[in-house]
Amino acid sequence: MTMTEGPGMIALLGSGETAPSSGVVYDRLTARAEAxxxxxxxxxxxxxxxxxxxxxxxxxxxxxxxxxxLRPEIAxxxxxxxxxxxxxxxxxxxxxMLQSDLIFLGPGSxxxxxxxxxxxxxxxxxxxxxxxxxAVVTASAATIAVGALALPVYEIYKxxxxxxxxxxxxxxxxxxxxxxxxxxxxxxxxxxxxxxxxCYMGQARYERLLGMLPAGQxxxxxxxxxxxxxxxxxxxxxxxxxxxxxxxxxxASRYYPRKERxxxxxxxxxxxxxxxxxxxxxxxxETASRPRAAPEQPAAPDEVLALVExxxxxxxxxxxxxxxxxRDAIAAAGWQVKDTPAGPVVEPA
Numbered sequence: 001m002t003m004t005e006g007p008g009m010i011a012l013l014g015s016g017e018t019a020p021s022s023g024v025v026y027d028r029l030t031a032r033a034e035a036x037x038x039x040x041x042x043x044x045x046x047x048x049x050x051x052x053x054x055x056x057x058x059x060x061x062x063x064x065x066x067x068x069x070l071r072p073e074i075a076x077x078x079x080x081x082x083x084x085x086x087x088x089x090x091x092x093x094x095x096x097m098l099q100s101d102l103i104f105l106g107p108g109s110x111x112x113x114x115x116x117x118x119x120x121x122x123x124x125x126x127x128x129x130x131x132x133x134x135a136v137v138t139a140s141a142a143t144i145a146v147g148a149l150a151l152p153v154y155e156i157y158k159x160x161x162x163x164x165x166x167x168x169x170x171x172x173x174x175x176x177x178x179x180x181x182x183x184x185x186x187x188x189x190x191x192x193x194x195x196x197x198x199c200y201m202g203q204a205r206y207e208r209l210l211g212m213l214p215a216g217q218x219x220x221x222x223x224x225x226x227x228x229x230x231x232x233x234x235x236x237x238x239x240x241x242x243x244x245x246x247x248x249x250x251x252a253s254r255y256y257p258r259k260e261r262x263x264x265x266x267x268x269x270x271x272x273x274x275x276x277x278x279x280x281x282x283x284x285x286e287t288a289s290r291p292r293a294a295p296e297q298p299a300a301p302d303e304v305l306a307l308v309e310x311x312x313x314x315x316x317x318x319x320x321x322x323x324x325x326x327r328d329a330i331a332a333a334g335w336q337v338k339d340t341p342a343g344p345v346v347e348p349a
Contacts (some may be wrong), residue, residue: 006233007275008135010171012146014183014222014243017106017139018062021242025227026066028240029135033101037070039063040077040100042126044088044116045108045141047080052108059106075100079122088120097125098287104137110144111152111166117145118169124279127171128287131275136171140183143222144199146171147181149213157200163209174278175232176271177264178217182206185221186243210248218268221246226258232272235264300346304335308344311337 011025030037041059046052053076060074075096079088086093097103103126105113117123130136144150150168155161165180172179184199195202198221201209210219222228223243230237239245244257247266256262264270276284300308311326330337331349338345 006133006272007131008129008133008232010130010230010232011135011137012143012181012183012220012222012228012230013137013139013241014143014185014224014226015140016225016241017104017137018059019225021225022227023066024240025137025229026063028229028238029102029137030067030070033070035069035071037067037072038096038099038101039067039072039074039104040094040097040102041074041104041106042077042079042094042097042122043086044077044079044122045105045110045113045145047078047086047116048109048112052080053078055107059104063104077122079117079120081116082120088117088122091121094122094125097122097129099290100129100134102135102137103129104139105142105145106137106139108141109154110141110150110168111155113142113145114150114166114168118167121283123169124283125287128275128279128283131279132287132289143181143183145169148173148178148217149180151180151182151199151201151209153199153201156205163205163212165209165212172230174273177268179267180213180217180219182219182221184224185246186223216250219248220267221248230264232264235270237262237264237267298348300335301333304330304333304346307333308337308346312344 009029011029013022016022041056043052043056046055049055056076060076064072064074077094077096078086079093080086082088138146145168147168148170149165152161152164152166156163182199185197187196187200190196197203198206220228222245226241226243228237228245229240238261239256239258241258244255246253246255307326307330311323314322314326327337334349336347336349
């Protein structure tokens with residue numbers, strides 16, 4: 001079920017993808033959705049970890065509860081690494097994405113995710129489904145990976161690599177937006193001894209990294225437990241969650257607090273596109289929404305149908321009290337009766 005006309009929303013989380021603070025983001029993305037909601041969770045960002053399936057399963061467990069009113073049908077997509085049995089180019093690894101209403105990518109390594117997904121069948125399917133209306137949620141490492149350039153967090157912070165940037169997936173490039181995303185913007189795990197803001201880089205290293213970016217590059221910093229929701233179809237952005245979002249562009253920086261909305265033009269020369277642009281025709285065709293079969297209505301048992309018939313007789317005699325008692329008996333049996341011009345309709349309560 002496509003939730004929007006045109007491209008779906010994109011939610012970029014700074015952290016906390018399974019925290020209560022992120023609930024408002026998922027609610028916003030699915031406000032117009034119908035049950036059952038088709039959800040796909042890509043394992044790719046954590047595909048190098050032996051427990052990548054468990055990492056994705058934790059997100060599935062959270063969404064299963066948070067979105068329970070939409071009866072979500074959740075698929076874990078094991079598109080872990082190129083040239084393996086779980087390759088992002090294997091059609092079976094991302095088949096469930098073909099009809100997804102919501103696609104999630106989360107924790108792991110940003111540079112690994114970008115390297116494993118760029119130009120693959122799984123990535124093309126994600127783009128196609130998004131352009132057909134599916135919502136996309138990225139968190140933490142995946143938020144970095146979908147930018148124009150990816151910050152090599154682990155390589156710098158854990159291994160001591162020289163400061164540098166690596167190519168990102170550039171999800172928003174077709175829409176005229178070249179953005180580098182920096183989650184964990186306000187991280188304070190280092191306390192007073194170590195500045196771990198700016199995604200563990202600290203202010204001093206972050207300033208040096210800024211100097212390595214191309215001229216005119218937009219940088220978007222997303223606080224922890226915060227989401228930046230991009231409504232491409234409506235041309236607007238909205239800050240949700242606990243913190244705020246910082247946008248640095250053309251030598252100026254602006255902070256947008258929670259609940260604030262602004263035009264996507266604040267992020268660059270935003271434009272809408274032909275949704276097929278840059279996608280393999282066969283991928284565009286295979287991601288078209290298919291009509292969903294209506295759920296079969298179970299038949300009422302004979303004893304309930306007998307009560308319905310008896311109630312109809314009471315109504316014909318204008319015995320309203322008797323008709324009400326019979327309606328209560330039908331309800332006690334787990335059914336409800338609706339009176340229509342064509343006669344009574346019996347449905348599960």
